[in-house]
Amino acid sequence: MAPERISDAEHAVMEVLWQRSPLTAADVADALADARDWSLQTVKTLLSRLTNKGAVSYDQDGRRYLYSPILAREDYVGDESRRLVDRLFGGRAAPLIAHLAEQKTFTAEDLAEIERLIGELKS
Amino acid sequence: MAPERISDAEHAVMEVLWQRSPLTAADVADALADARDWSLQTVKTLLSRLTNKGAVSYDQDGRRYLYSPILAREDYVGDESRRLVDRLFGGRAAPLIAHLAEQKTFTAEDLAEIERLIGELKS
DNA sequence: TCGTTTCGATTACATCCGTAGTCGTACACC
DNA sequence: GGTGTACGACTACGGATGTAATCGAAACGA
Known part of the structure; x- marks a missing residue:
């Protein structure tokens, strides 16, 4: 199934x-x-x-x-994201971010937000 | 086309x-x-x-x-990534990262790498 | 030279997907 | 109580996709 x-x-x-x-x-x-x-x-x-x-x-x-x-959005989004990361970035998320970065997909706010997230994760 | x-x-x-x-x-x-x-x-x-x-x-x-x-991998990856971000995260990349973060998709190296990338972008 | 192998081209076919139309039926209104 | 209407179920149908088989011709080997 x-x-x-x-x-x-x-x-x-x-x-x-x-x-x-x-x-x-x-x-x-x-x-x-x-x-x-x-x-x-x-x-x-x-x-x-x-x-x-x-x-x-x-x-x-x-x-x-x-x-x-029935399917939770969380689960769907998780599955789809993982699929993409697996297919295109060998399962590693960092290259995805590197790629998005190169595409200038991030606004200043995004950068601040991401920095905050990273900070949180490291602690 | x-x-x-x-x-x-x-x-x-x-x-x-x-x-x-x-x-x-x-x-x-x-x-x-x-x-x-x-x-x-x-x-x-x-x-x-x-x-x-x-x-x-x-x-x-x-x-x-x-x-x-003929199609460059760069372009393909860019298009697919953008599609995902658009479909699932309203076109904003930060929520994608937040999501990946919650899923503990990142290793310590990933975090260091991302931090480096962000630092570069801000400068 | 003549059969065998190997190419690309063409055809096949089940399933999924996008996008509906039709059918039988249970209500609502007159 | 007959009838139009709105509902879910079923059917439809062309194009994409996954997964090949077949065909006609060219090249290779004996």
């Missing part, structure tokens, strides 16, 4: 549920209306696939379902 | 070419033999798809092709 991968489109649905839940399919579609141009049916398909993958569950509310995430 | 995405399997092939090139299809398959259990035909299919995507080129050597990467 390797944890089923979650696709990009499915991930967008998860983000909605991670922000607020439980929600009906229509609620999720509404929340996504700005970001993605999906029909209600599309959102329902994605919710159904996520249910099959064990990433969301639902409670029946009359004739509708109220969906909630 | 949105840059064609490179799949996981294709990426494995790219890594080989990034390490050493030009190579024949058979060379690439050999290099991958340990990591993935692929037939030569599979490797050839992947090389062909990568060629179509413009990620690799070849020079003809008699009856064979000698493949070389």
Whole structure:
């Protein structure tokens, strides 16, 4: 039972549920209306696939379902981050940071924030 | 001409070419033999798809092709990293680092290395 | 020269993914 | 109580992906 991968489109649905839940399919579609141009049916398909993958569950509310995430965002983010670090940086996180640094991905605030984090970790 | 995405399997092939090139299809398959259990035909299919995507080129050597990467690893890694940061951390890299930190992904050396990097960036 | 091997090109095929449409049914409204 | 409507379930379908098999031609070996 390797944890089923979650696709990009499915991930967008998860983000909605991670922000607020439980929600009906229509609620999720509404929340996504700005970001993605999906029909209600599309959102329902994605919710159904996520249910099959064990990433969301639902409670029946009359004739509708109220969906909630089972998979925690923390876990998802952790898995995805680790995947990237493994695939591209040989499992070491420092090279990732070096890379981001070279890309000038960091703002001054970021730098301060990171420095603070590092300080914390060292103590 | 949105840059064609490179799949996981294709990426494995790219890594080989990034390490050493030009190579024949058979060379690439050999290099991958340990990591993935692929037939030569599979490797050839992947090389062909990568060629179509413009990620690799070849020079003809008699009856064979000698493949070389066109896409630079730097660029690929940059794109993938940015994708992740955008998708999961709102485009900010600091939260990624915070997350990795919480996961204890860093060794003492990593911390020293990162600190050095940050110091460099600030100056 | 003629069969065998080896190439790249073409074709195959199951699964996943993005993006819906359709179907049967339980309610809500008139 | 009939009927439209909204819901989840099921079906659809083209493109991407993983993983090859097959084909036609060229080169090599005997």
